[in-house]
Amino acid sequence: MRLARQDLRLAVRSFTRHRSFTAVAVLSLGLAIALNATMYSVIDALVNPQIDMQAPERLYRLIIWGDYKGKVDNATRASMLRTGMGLYEGLASSSGGGFNTIGVEHGRRYAQVARSVVSPNLFAVLGVHAMAGRLFSDADFVGGAQPVVISDRLAGTLFPDDESPVGVPISIDGTKHVVLGVLGRGANFPGDHVDVWTLPPPTTQLSAIPSNVVRLRKGIAKADAERALSVLSARMAMLSGESPKDVRIQLKPSVEGQFHYVRFHYALIGAVVAVLLIACANLANLQLARGIGRSRELALRAALGASRRDIVVQLLVESAVLAGVGLALGLLLTFWGTHVLESRIPPSVAEYVIAPQTSWRVLVFAMIACVVCVILVGLLPAIHVSRVDPNVLLKAGAGTGANKKNRRQYGVMVVAEIGLSLALLSAAAIVVRTAFQVRQVHVGYDLAPLTDTWVYRPALKDTVVRHVALANEVLSTVRALPNVAEAALYRFRSVVRNAVTVIDDAGASIEIPAPAVGYRIVTPSYFKTFGLPIVKGRDFLDGVPAEPEVIVDKATARALWPNSNPVGARIKLGDFSSTVPWARVVGVVGASERPDGVVGPALTRTPDIRAIYYLPVASDSTRTAARNFVYQVVTRAKSDPQRMPVEMLASIRQLHPDAYVSSHSMEESLGILRRRQSHDFVASTFMVFAALAVSLAALGIYGIVAHSVAERTRELGVRIALGASARDVVGVILREGNAVALAGVAVGLYLTKNTVAWLHAFSVEGDEYDAPLFAAMALALFLVAVLSALIPALRATRIDPVESLRSE
Amino acid sequence: MSEQWALLTKVFSGLEVDTLRATLEEEGIPALVRGFGVGMFGGGFQGPINDGAEILVPESALERARNLIPELDE
Numbered sequence: 001m002r003l004a005r006q007d008l009r010l011a012v013r014s015f016t017r018h019r020s021f022t023a024v025a026v027l028s029l030g031l032a033i034a035l036n037a038t039m040y041s042v043i044d045a046l047v048n049p050q051i052d053m054q055a056p057e058r059l060y061r062l063i064i065w066g067d068y069k070g071k072v073d074n075a076t077r078a079s080m081l082r083t084g085m086g087l088y089e090g091l092a093s094s095s096g097g098g099f100n101t102i103g104v105e106h107g108r109r110y111a112q113v114a115r116s117v118v119s120p121n122l123f124a125v126l127g128v129h130a131m132a133g134r135l136f137s138d139a140d141f142v143g144g145a146q147p148v149v150i151s152d153r154l155a156g157t158l159f160p161d162d163e164s165p166v167g168v169p170i171s172i173d174g175t176k177h178v179v180l181g182v183l184g185r186g187a188n189f190p191g192d193h194v195d196v197w198t199l200p201p202p203t204t205q206l207s208a209i210p211s212n213v214v215r216l217r218k219g220i221a222k223a224d225a226e227r228a229l230s231v232l233s234a235r236m237a238m239l240s241g242e243s244p245k246d247v248r249i250q251l252k253p254s255v256e257g258q259f260h261y262v263r264f265h266y267a268l269i270g271a272v273v274a275v276l277l278i279a280c281a282n283l284a285n286l287q288l289a290r291g292i293g294r295s296r297e298l299a300l301r302a303a304l305g306a307s308r309r310d311i312v313v314q315l316l317v318e319s320a321v322l323a324g325v326g327l328a329l330g331l332l333l334t335f336w337g338t339h340v341l342e343s344r345i346p347p348s349v350a351e352y353v354i355a356p357q358t359s360w361r362v363l364v365f366a367m368i369a370c371v372v373c374v375i376l377v378g379l380l381p382a383i384h385v386s387r388v389d390p391n392v393l394l395k396a397g398a399g400t401g402a403n404k405k406n407r408r409q410y411g412v413m414v415v416a417e418i419g420l421s422l423a424l425l426s427a428a429a430i431v432v433r434t435a436f437q438v439r440q441v442h443v444g445y446d447l448a449p450l451t452d453t454w455v456y457r458p459a460l461k462d463t464v465v466r467h468v469a470l471a472n473e474v475l476s477t478v479r480a481l482p483n484v485a486e487a488a489l490y491r492f493r494s495v496v497r498n499a500v501t502v503i504d505d506a507g508a509s510i511e512i513p514a515p516a517v518g519y520r521i522v523t524p525s526y527f528k529t530f531g532l533p534i535v536k537g538r539d540f541l542d543g544v545p546a547e548p549e550v551i552v553d554k555a556t557a558r559a560l561w562p563n564s565n566p567v568g569a570r571i572k573l574g575d576f577s578s579t580v581p582w583a584r585v586v587g588v589v590g591a592s593e594r595p596d597g598v599v600g601p602a603l604t605r606t607p608d609i610r611a612i613y614y615l616p617v618a619s620d621s622t623r624t625a626a627r628n629f630v631y632q633v634v635t636r637a638k639s640d641p642q643r644m645p646v647e648m649l650a651s652i653r654q655l656h657p658d659a660y661v662s663s664h665s666m667e668e669s670l671g672i673l674r675r676r677q678s679h680d681f682v683a684s685t686f687m688v689f690a691a692l693a694v695s696l697a698a699l700g701i702y703g704i705v706a707h708s709v710a711e712r713t714r715e716l717g718v719r720i721a722l723g724a725s726a727r728d729v730v731g732v733i734l735r736e737g738n739a740v741a742l743a744g745v746a747v748g749l750y751l752t753k754n755t756v757a758w759l760h761a762f763s764v765e766g767d768e769y770d771a772p773l774f775a776a777m778a779l780a781l782f783l784v785a786v787l788s789a790l791i792p793a794l795r796a797t798r799i800d801p802v803e804s805l806r807s808e
Numbered sequence: 809m810s811e812q813w814a815l816l817t818k819v820f821s822g823l824e825v826d827t828l829r830a831t832l833e834e835e836g837i838p839a840l841v842r843g844f845g846v847g848m849f850g851g852g853f854q855g856p857i858n859d860g861a862e863i864l865v866p867e868s869a870l871e872r873a874r875n876l877i878p879e880l881d882e
Binding site: 456660 | 820824836837
C-alpha cells in the first residue's frame with residue numbers, strides 16, 4: 001500500500017512536471033472515451049429502448065383476424081372480450097396513430113402530429129405515469145371538457161421556453177383543449193409516432209368499444225391466453241357464419257424488440273472504436289517514447305534495487321492516473337455530447353440513430369473503454385521498457401542516438417493510426433460529398449411557394465366519385481383562400497395490369513410492360529401550379545375535354561415514341577385487353593415534378609417510363625371503398641407559404657369535416673427536407689470523427705518525430721558538424737517519417753476498401769467506391785503527416801553541434 | 809387462414825401505405841407491404857414512393873380486401 005502511494009505520488013509529480021504531455025494525453029483520452037460513450041448511449045437507446053410501463057412483458061395488443069365486422073356488432077364483441085377477464089387484469093382501447101394527423105397550435109407555434117383516441121383507463125392498464133400533470137380518469141370522460149395528454153416531444157415544440165403546458169389550452173384543429181398531462185418517450189403508446197391522446201366523444205358508450213389492449217394476469221403465458229381466447233374466436237366465427245379457422249384472436253406484444261443492426265451501425269461503431277484505438281496508439285507511442293526517454297531514470301531505479309515488477313507497476317500507475325483523469329473528462333464530455341446529439345438528430349435517421357439515453361450501462365461502457373486504454377497505453381509499453389537491461393540503458397546515453405529498433409516500434413503504431421484515420425477520412429469524404437450532392441440538387445421548379453395536402457376522405461363503399469365534379473368542388477373552396485395564387489388537384493393510379501398500350505408508327509397497337517408505373521389524374525391547372533414548362537404541344541386547357549388527354553415527360557415520350565412526334569399519339573393506360581379509354585397525348589412537359597434521384601425512396605423502376613399525366617373527361621369516375629378515398633391538392637402561395645399548411649387544413653376540414661388531412665410544404669412532402677437533414681447529420685457526425693482522428697494522428701506523428709529528433713540530437717549534431725546542410729538534416733528525418741506515413745496510407749486504403757460499403761445507405765445510388773476521392777484523401781493525409789514531421793525536422797536544423805555534443 | 813399472400817394493390821405514398829394497412833387490419837385482414845424501402849427516409853416517412861409499394865393480403869381475404877380499395881371504372 002505504501003509502495004502504491006509512493007508510485008501514485010511519483011506519477012502525479014511526473015505529470016505535473018510534464019504539463020504539455022499530460023494535457024495532450026488527458027484530452028485525447030477524454031475525447032475518445034466521450035465519443036465512444038456517446039455513441040454507445042445511442043446504440044443502447046436503440047437496443048434497450050426506455051420503457052416506462054409497468055411489467056411491459058404482460059402487455060399485448062389484441063387483434064382479431066377474419067371476416068366478422070358487420071356481422072358481430074361492436075357491443076357484442078366488447079362484451080365477449082370482457083368474458084375473458086380471468087386471463088387478463090386490464091382491458092383498454094386505443095385507436096388511431098400514424099395517419100390520423102391533426103393540427104395543433106399554441107400561440108404562434110404549430111405542429112402537425114398523430115393522435116390516438118384512447119379509453120380513460122388505457123394509461124392505468126399500461127401502468128404509466130405522467131412526466132407532468134396527470135393522465136386520464138373516468139371523471140375526465142364524463143366531465144365533457146375534452147382534455148388532452150401530449151407527448152414531451154410536442155410539449156418541447158409548443159412550449160420551448162420550459163413553460164409548463166399543464167392546464168394550458170391548446171388548439172386542436174381549431175378547437176380548444178386543455179392539456180391534462182405530459183407523457184415521456186418511454187410511455188408512448190401505441191408507438192413513438194403519437195403525440196396527442198384524446199378521449200372518445202362524451203356521447204360514446206364506452207362499454208360498446210371493443211378493447212384491443214390487454215394486460216395478462218401474472219403467471220399466464222401468451223400461448224395459454226391465446227388458446228383460451230380461441231374459444232371466443234370460435235364463438236365469434238359462429239356468430240359471423242364463418243369457419244372457426246377463419247377467425248382468430250392474436251396477442252401481439254405491445255413492446256417488441258424490433259432493433260436490428262444494419263451496416264450503418266457497424267460504420268458508426270467502427271468509427272468511434274477507430275478513434276479510441278488511434279487515441280490509445282497515440283498515447284502508447286508517447287508513453288513508450290517517454291519511457292525510453294526516461295531510460296536513465298528507470299535504469300537508475302533498477303540499479304538502486306527496483307525490480308522489473310516495480311518499474312512495470314510504476315508505469316502502470318502512471319497510465320491509470322492518466323486514464324482516470326481521462327475518464328472523468330470523458331464522462332463530462334459524454335454528458336455534454338449526448339445533449340448536443342439529442343438536439344441535432346433529425347427524425348429521418350430515426351431508423352439508425354435516436355436520442356441517446358444515459359444509463360448505468362453507459363458508465364460501465366466508459367469504464368471498460370478506460371480499462372482498455374490502461375492496458376493498451378500502459379501495460380504494453382511498461383513491459384517493453386522494463387525489459388531493457390539497465391547497463392545498456394545507462395550506456396545508451398553515451399552513443400550517438402536512439403536505436404532504430406525503438407523507432408520502428410513507434411512506427412508500427414503510427415502506421416495503425418494513419419491507417420485508421422484514412423479509413424475515417426474517406427468515410428467522411430463520401431458522406432460529405434453526398435450531402436453536397438443532395439444540397440445541389442434542383443427539381444427544376446421553385447419549391448418554396450408550394451404546399452402539398454393529402455386528403456383521406458371517408459366514403460361509403462361503392463359510391464361513384466366523378467373526378468371533374470370533385471375537382472370543381474375542392475378547387476373552388478381552395479382558390480377562395482386569399483393567399484392561394486393557383487391550385488390543382490391530383491390523384492395517383494396504377495396502370496391496369498402493369499402495362500400501357502400505344503399505337504406505333506405503322507398504326508399497330510403495342511403493349512409495353514410497365515410494372516412500376518403510376519400515373520397522375522390531374523386538373524388543367526397542374527403544371528401552372530408547379531411552374532413546369534410544356535416543351536412540346538400544349539398544356540391542358542381549362543374546362544373539360546371531349547376525350548381524355550395525356551401529357552408525358554420527355555423521358556417517357558422518348559421511350560414510347562422514339563421515332564415520332566408524341567403529340568397527337570394515342571395511349572391506353574392499361575394492357576391491350578383492358579377497357580380503359582384511349583387518351584390523346586397533347587403535350588410534353590420538360591421534367592417531372594418528382595425527378596429521378598431527387599425525391600422519394602429509389603427502388604427498382606421501369607426504365608424510361610417516368611411520368612404520365614391524365615386529364616379526365618366528365619364521365620371519368622372512381623368507385624370508392626370504405627374509408628379509403630384519397631386525393632391531393634397542390635397550392636401555390638402568394639406570400640407566407642409557411643402558413644399555407646394551416647390554412648389548407650382548416651379549409652379542407654371545412655369542406656370534408658370527416659376527412660383525415662395532412663398538409664406540408666412541397667419540400668417536406670417530397671422527402672427532400674428529410675433527405676437533406678439526414679445527409680447533413682451523418683456528414684457532420686463523420687466529419688467530427690475524421691477531424692478527431694486526423695488531429696490525433698497528426699499529433700502522434702509530431703510527437704514521435706519530435707521525440708526521435710530529441711533522441712538523435714547527438715547524431716544530428718555530428719552530421720551537422722561534418723557538413724550536413726539543413727536540407728540534408730530535414731531529408732534524413734522526413735525519410736523515416738515518410739516511410740511510416742506511406743505504409744499507413746496503404747493500410748488505410750485497404751481498410752477503406754473493406755469498410756466503406758457500411759455507408760451504402762448514405763451514398764447516392766451505391767457509388768461509395770470512389771477511387772479518385774480516396775486517393776485525394778490519402779494524399780491529404782500524407783501531406784498532414786509530412787507537415788507534422790516537418791515542424792520537428794526544421795527544429796533539428798537549428799541544432800548547435802557544439803552544444804549537442806557537450807550536453808551529455 | 810391461408811398463409812399464401814396475394815397482391816392487393818400498389819400505392820404511391822407512405823401515407824397511403826399507413827392508411828390502407830390500418831383500414832385492412834381494422835377489418836380483420838392482415839397486410840404486408842412490399843417495396844417500401846424506407847431507408848434514409850425513416851420509418852415515419854409519409855411522402856411519395858416513386859415506384860409504389862405493393863400491399864399484399866392473405867389469398868383467402870383477397871376478395872374482401874378488394875372491396876375496401878378504390879378501383880378505376882373501366
